[in-house]
Amino acid sequence: MFPVHASVVPSQLQGRAARIAQDWLRSGRLSRDALSHVLPDLHVKVRSDPYFMYTAAGSRGAQLLPDAAGGREELRQMRARDFFEQAERAAPPYLYYTSPLQVLGDDVLSRAPSWEQLALTSAKKQSVQGAIWAQLWACSGGGTTQAHYDVADNTFVQLEGVKDFYLFPPSAADALHVFPDSHPRARKAQLNVEAPDMQLHPLAASLPTARKVTLHPGEVLFIPAFWFHHVVSRSPTISINVFSQSAVPLAAASLLAQPLPIPAQWPVDLKRRALTHLLDEILNSAPVDLVAAGSARELADRLLQSRFAPLRQSGEISSEAAEPKVEVRRRRKELAEPPSWDDVAALISGYVEDCVFALRRLRQEVDDAGSADSAAERQDYYEGVCALLLCHLAEMHALRLYGDFGALHCSSERNLDFGVDTGRG
Known part of the structure; x- marks a missing residue:
């Protein structure tokens, strides 16, 4: 065909x-x-x-x-x-x-x-x-x-x-x-x-x-x-x-299909540090350095401003109402002996390699699908799709690890946070 x-x-x-x-x-x-x-x-x-x-x-x-x-x-x-x-x-x-x-x-x-x-x-x-x-x-x-x-x-x-x-x-x-x-x-x-x-x-x-x-x-x-x-x-x-x-959305789906190497039972501080490190590594990888130059914190801030802040401002979501739910989820049973950071970093390294491979495959599929388009059109499309996928990846993992991404991170008193030190004791 x-x-x-x-x-x-x-x-x-x-x-x-x-x-x-x-x-x-x-x-x-x-x-x-x-x-x-x-x-x-x-x-x-x-x-x-x-x-x-x-x-x-x-x-x-x-x-x-x-x-x-x-x-x-x-x-x-x-x-x-x-x-x-x-x-x-x-x-x-x-x-x-x-x-x-x-x-x-x-x-x-x-x-x-x-x-x-x-x-x-x-x-x-x-x-x-x-x-x-x-x-x-x-x-x-x-x-x-x-x-x-x-x-x-x-x-x-x-x-x-x-x-x-x-x-x-x-x-x-x-x-x-x-x-x-x-x-x-x-x-x-x-x-x-x-x-x-x-x-x-x-x-x-x-x-x-x-x-x-x-x-x-x-x-x-x-x-x-x-x-x-x-x-x-x-x-x-x-x-x-x-x-x-077709090939482009299938390549995009392969990125999101990678299993997260961070168990929900890890201590909260370790999960936050691990997820921050994971996102930073992906954001700084070669396929996406033109897409989202910066850090996990900057990606989180962008998610807050574009997706969650308008819903909070309009009253559609309320972090205060969800506090008990968040606290219950955060008290789930944790591992008796969490892994060392070296072991965590090794797990994350393998996950990042798989994600980078998926992003490179996406790049190739975009170039193939857009072979009749200009290089600028292909690049703009690739960067836009990558940005959508990375936002989805960040929110998907935060939801899995913390239970309620929007309610936990959308009050004016909090920064949407993947574990970056915000100066709060």
Whole structure:
């Protein structure tokens, strides 16, 4: 299978991808009227405001941070015809539906022939191309999906209506104030890019100008993994996209799959020293020295300012409320005889070597995927993806070792701290 496109930069697609989209459009088998007769009853999201956002509750285990917007969305079961009729009416309410195409039945799937050919896989990487899947989307006019990134390449086909895409590179994550990984809306921006609150989200001042793409019926947009996209339906819309786990996101996943060599049963001071040393070693390694030059402390400060501080300021999280939980977690049974620092450093050294190898592999996959892009575009993409991964790595390990990263480290009296001496006795 040859890719319909290969790049680390979003673009509208022509050629084979456009021909597939035009064939779907001409067939009429994916129109609103046609789908009304073949779709099963739908579970539809309904809101009084236009902002929809996928949440991971139920799939990520116990959530450590609350979701202040969780009660604003209603889930209704509707017949497909009723959904499409109501979606045509002026909002509010705003209606939003999505489902993997494969679960809607063979009749629906057969209406999108050749959808697998829209997967952004490379012939060179067929053996590790990973999963591909198609998704159906339908929405009221005005419905908006707030800026977020996916960990798969995305080929997006517009079937009915018009959508505006506002695209930001992975390096814009801090300016977008991404939700923490411990939040149900992880990978999504706290910032509303159409109406930014600069007081709550001060880093938005450095947000680059969005690449805006307006997609009409029969047009196709490619969005590489890790690119942020804020999507607005300018009219009632129907779309299908194909996600593909191509080589770049698979290489990124290999970094996060490395087992942490720091047991949770170690004494707290030793865990903090070990995690600080581990992150410093990764940050100072050759593959990422251009990405996050500095220390674990600087990475921690960036996480605090971009991800946690706005949630604390808005009252969505409170460190005081979580203190008893934190203290209980920190009293877990510790090892009777902790290892020496030399033994700890040796364990960390092996872990860092594996991480550096994964980052070098990521560098190669980015260069391969972006072979038609400029060196500057590949470098910016690589640095942005590395920064996202390192923030995820830091938060993931802190959560595992301390139990409640956000509540423990987000009060104004504390610095988010991986064990660096802050001068406190």
